[in-house]
Amino acid sequence: xxxxxxxxxxxxxxxxxxxxxxxxxxxxxxxxxxxxxxxxxxxxxxxxxxxxxxxxxxxxxxxxxxxxxxxxxxxxxxxxxxxxxxxxxxxxxxxxxxxxxxxxxxxxxxxxxxxxxxxxxxxxxxxxxxxxxxxxxxxxxxxx
Numbered sequence: 001x002x003x004x005x006x007x008x009x010x011x012x013x014x015x016x017x018x019x020x021x022x023x024x025x026x027x028x029x030x031x032x033x034x035x036x037x038x039x040x041x042x043x044x045x046x047x048x049x050x051x052x053x054x055x056x057x058x059x060x061x062x063x064x065x066x067x068x069x070x071x072x073x074x075x076x077x078x079x080x081x082x083x084x085x086x087x088x089x090x091x092x093x094x095x096x097x098x099x100x101x102x103x104x105x106x107x108x109x110x111x112x113x114x115x116x117x118x119x120x121x122x123x124x125x126x127x128x129x130x131x132x133x134x135x136x137x138x139x140x141x142x143x144x
Contacts, residue, residue, distance in 0.1 A: 011091035013038050020093075023053050037094055044097040048106050051082060051095065055111065060084035060093055063108070066118035068126040076100045078128050082108070104131035 016038050017031045027046040032039055042050045054060045062085040069079040076098035084093045099105050107130045108115045117139075119130040124138045 009090065011086070011089045013091075016091070016093070020054065020058060023057050024050055037092060039094045039096065041096045041098075044099060044103065044105055047082075047095075047097050048108050048111065051084070051108055051111055054084060054093065054095070059086045059088050060091075061087050063112040063115055063118070064092075066115065066122055068122040068128060070126060074098075076103065078126055080105050080122060080128055099128050101127060104129040106130070107132035109133060 013033050013036070017033065020038075020040060021028055021031060024040070024042060027043050027050050028040060029043060030041040040050075051063075063082060064085050065081075065083040067081045067083070069081065071077050071079070078099045080097050080099060082095040084095065085091070086093075097105055105128060107119060109119070109132070116133060116135060119133050120136060120139050122128050123130060123133075123136045124140045124142075130136060
């Protein structure tokens with residue numbers, strides 16, 4: 001059967017960790033594969049630089065989502081998870097940083113304007129501060 005479109009098949013994770021490790025170097029704290037996805041943990045202060053490198057060097061063009069997770073027993077209790085998509089390779093990547101109530105995460109609105117809204121959601125639901133985001137208004141839990 002012939003292919004009627006040019007959309008790439010789902011790319012494998014083969015070699016992804018090695019490639020991004022070479023690019024991110026010491027900014028990469030850990031890298032693993034779980035549930036079929038590559039999960040990177042990077043230093044909080046270098047999140048913008050790391051995401052820019054993944055976008056510009058490894059073709060992860062789209063920021064699909066930013067999510068938060070709360071682990072109250074940890075000193076840095078919050079995970080902020082950036083979900084990237086390479087449209088050209090049909091591959092997803094998760095990039096995580098940790099934060100506490102008093103450690104702001106640098107904004108990535110200079111890389112992807114849609115990050116402003118996504119950062120507001122994480123701020124609203126978890127209280128994570130995004131340094132440099134000029135519009136951290138509550139959007140989901142504003143009760144007056």
